[in-house]
Amino acid sequence: MLAMFMQTLDSTIANVALPYMQGSMSASYDEITWVLTSYVIAAAIMTAPVGWLAVRFGRKRLFIICIIGFTAASMLCGAAQSLEQLVGFRLLQGMFGAALAPLSQATMLDIYPFAQRAQAMAIFSMGVTMGPMVGPTLGGYLTDLYSWRWVFYVNLPFGILALVGIMLFMRETPARPQLTFSWYGFAMLGVAAGALQMMLDRGQELDWFSSREIMVSAVIAGLAFYLFVVHMFTAEKPFLPPGLFKDRNFASAIVMIFCVSSLMLSTSALLAPYLQNLAGYPVYTAGWVMAPRGIGIIASMFLAARMGMRVDQRKIMAFGLISLGWVLYTMSSWTPDVTGGEMMLTMIVQGFSVGLVFNPMTVMAYTTLPAALRGEATSMQSLARNIGSAIGISITSFSLTRSVQVTHADIAAGITPFDRVLQGNDAVSHMLNPATRHGAALLDQMINHQAQIIAYNNDFRLMMLTIVPPLLLLFLMRKNARPGMAAGD
Numbered sequence: 001m002l003a004m005f006m007q008t009l010d011s012t013i014a015n016v017a018l019p020y021m022q023g024s025m026s027a028s029y030d031e032i033t034w035v036l037t038s039y040v041i042a043a044a045i046m047t048a049p050v051g052w053l054a055v056r057f058g059r060k061r062l063f064i065i066c067i068i069g070f071t072a073a074s075m076l077c078g079a080a081q082s083l084e085q086l087v088g089f090r091l092l093q094g095m096f097g098a099a100l101a102p103l104s105q106a107t108m109l110d111i112y113p114f115a116q117r118a119q120a121m122a123i124f125s126m127g128v129t130m131g132p133m134v135g136p137t138l139g140g141y142l143t144d145l146y147s148w149r150w151v152f153y154v155n156l157p158f159g160i161l162a163l164v165g166i167m168l169f170m171r172e173t174p175a176r177p178q179l180t181f182s183w184y185g186f187a188m189l190g191v192a193a194g195a196l197q198m199m200l201d202r203g204q205e206l207d208w209f210s211s212r213e214i215m216v217s218a219v220i221a222g223l224a225f226y227l228f229v230v231h232m233f234t235a236e237k238p239f240l241p242p243g244l245f246k247d248r249n250f251a252s253a254i255v256m257i258f259c260v261s262s263l264m265l266s267t268s269a270l271l272a273p274y275l276q277n278l279a280g281y282p283v284y285t286a287g288w289v290m291a292p293r294g295i296g297i298i299a300s301m302f303l304a305a306r307m308g309m310r311v312d313q314r315k316i317m318a319f320g321l322i323s324l325g326w327v328l329y330t331m332s333s334w335t336p337d338v339t340g341g342e343m344m345l346t347m348i349v350q351g352f353s354v355g356l357v358f359n360p361m362t363v364m365a366y367t368t369l370p371a372a373l374r375g376e377a378t379s380m381q382s383l384a385r386n387i388g389s390a391i392g393i394s395i396t397s398f399s400l401t402r403s404v405q406v407t408h409a410d411i412a413a414g415i416t417p418f419d420r421v422l423q424g425n426d427a428v429s430h431m432l433n434p435a436t437r438h439g440a441a442l443l444d445q446m447i448n449h450q451a452q453i454i455a456y457n458n459d460f461r462l463m464m465l466t467i468v469p470p471l472l473l474l475f476l477m478r479k480n481a482r483p484g485m486a487a488g489d
């Protein structure tokens with residue numbers, strides 16, 4: 001739980017410091033989001049072989065190596081002197097952090113029988129979600145009191161504690177050196193995910209398919225994914241067993257995890273610059289406003305665990321998805337004048353909604369899945385979560401940039417020298433006179449401010465549509481089998 005806490009803490013603690021990193025590295029908004037997406041996509045790619053690595057070398061040994069590597073990479077991120085170094089070290093951090101989530105979850109599933117998993121998942125999730133909850137607040141204070149570099153240095157004590165605890169208390173699983181691994185399938189999946197992420201990250205900057213680089217990235221991603229799927233269904237020992245996707249509950253849960261994860265991290269990535277650049281919040285206040293989401297997640301995790309013993313898990317997920325959509329719809333009408341109290345209440349409801357989705361979804365995913373596929377299933381679940389987060393950040397980032405440009409042009413087109421406000425003899429008319437350099441700059445600044453507000457609202461509306469596929473997939477999932485009941489009852 002402590003190792004997982006460190007990994008989830010790092011997924012949110014850097015969000016509030018993004019504007020400070022952007023200024024320190026002289027980067028654009030699109031470029032500074034690479035700090036988030038590079039970490040997530042590296043974790044997504046390296047999540048896939050975790051199951052094989054744990055069996056091949058032993059779970060405890062792999063756990064120890066990953067914690068040491070993650071902590072060392074965190075220190076390197078804090079010492080980075082350029083955007084290229086920071087992104088490179090974040091890639092390294094994501095590679096080592098990839099194993100922390102599936103190893104923690106697989107260990108927990110092995111310890112507890114099915115009847116106790118819902119309650120165990122609630123306790124485990126409570127500790128894990130403390131990371132996203134305290135991350136923004138801790139990141140805000142560290143950035144304000146010291147610098148953004150301390151959001152990475154703070155991992156050192158947690159890494160040492162987790163390392164000592166695992167060395168003392170965790171039992172080693174027997175290694176199987178003779179176990180083979182499908183490097184071809186892993187390579188194709190890694191190339192597909194990496195090429196897709198490069199296309200999404202650089203598409204806006206290079207004007208999408210008018211650029212040869214973007215076209216090449218798209219072709220490589222599509223071809224690699226096609227080869228990966230063909231290999232999975234035709235190879236004697238594929239990278240991922242096709243039986244994973246033959247299970248209706250698990251296949252539906254993977255798509256749901258992808259969609260919901262794309263909302264979680266992208267919301268945090270959008271809120272940090274919104275609160276600091278548009279609403280004028282200090283960095284520590286922005287951290288406090290974003291923190292209550294973790295409170296809602298913890299409360300709903302316990303509630304979902306108790307209700308799951310009496311209520312159909314699909315109904316709990318449906319309620320959580322609908323309330324999540326309502327929260328995003330509410331956020332799509334925000335302006336910088338929205339009060340901090342309203343923001344914090346919205347964050348609590350959003351976290352509560354996410355908890356009502358994730359806890360039952362995890363239980364449902366493994367209800368009808370054979371125990372022999374559980375190791376690959378936990379890795380696939382983490383893979384879907386990481387890829388969903390990375391793609392969500394990239395899509396909302398370039399959508400925000402494009403929307404600001406389009407909206408700025410639309411607003412500016414309606415402002416002419418014949419406007420009555422600009423033809424007066426008062427101080428406002430002289431101050432906003434577009435014929436003067438000062439007036440043109442001030443007018444452009446006002447237009448850009450309004451364009452950004454509208455662009456953020458459009459992004460939240462786009463994110464609201466993401467809950468539609470998970471809602472439809474609920475009809476495909478089979479009812480959770482409780483003790484004493486058949487799986488199809």
